[in-house]
Amino acid sequence: MAKAKDTEPRVHPKPQEVPAEEPRGIVLPEGKTIHTIVKYGAELLERPSKAVTKFDDELRQLCADMFISMYAASGVGLAAPQIGLPLRLSVIDTSVGKNPEAKIVIANPEITHMEGEQREEEGCLSVPGFRGNVLRPLFVTVRAQDAYGETFEMRGENLLARAFCHEIDHLNGVLFLQHLSMLKRDLIKRRIRKLRKAGEW
Numbered sequence: 001m002a003k004a005k006d007t008e009p010r011v012h013p014k015p016q017e018v019p020a021e022e023p024r025g026i027v028l029p030e031g032k033t034i035h036t037i038v039k040y041g042a043e044l045l046e047r048p049s050k051a052v053t054k055f056d057d058e059l060r061q062l063c064a065d066m067f068i069s070m071y072a073a074s075g076v077g078l079a080a081p082q083i084g085l086p087l088r089l090s091v092i093d094t095s096v097g098k099n100p101e102a103k104i105v106i107a108n109p110e111i112t113h114m115e116g117e118q119r120e121e122e123g124c125l126s127v128p129g130f131r132g133n134v135l136r137p138l139f140v141t142v143r144a145q146d147a148y149g150e151t152f153e154m155r156g157e158n159l160l161a162r163a164f165c166h167e168i169d170h171l172n173g174v175l176f177l178q179h180l181s182m183l184k185r186d187l188i189k190r191r192i193r194k195l196r197k198a199g200e201w
């Protein structure tokens, strides 16, 4: 999920035609990778992802890389399908890297409780430059596994509740665009089509 107040659309490298099994991006020293974020229009963003079954060092490295990639894009949440991996795995940090304790990994997450309502502007790293009002619950409890496979339950409110919903939506192939009014959604889709024609998407 994009940070609350993003003024300029982020510039990402163009999405390439590479199979989903090969994560793309810039490999940094120490073996860390900033992944390229897949943009709206890629088919895998709109299909459900598969359960995480192996909680090994490779998965933990992937989580570390997802945090790095999310911070590089100034996001507060990133789901594995957004870097081309159809896995039920997301990372969230509503402090955008300011508070190490705010880092959350949710693997195979389920929402167990929702309460209240909030309507705020929302954006997505896969739909850079576009935002819209989305109605979400004010409190959300999630049951998930961490990067070691340990099951935990966590309650979030406000932005964290919104991030839980947004990131879990990604794992089900749902984008925030689907929560907008039809008018607003069509407007954004039309603009993206134009950008794509111009080679700017």
Ligand code: ZN
Pocket: 001, 002, 123, 124, 125, 126, 166, 170
């Ligand atoms: Zn998103």
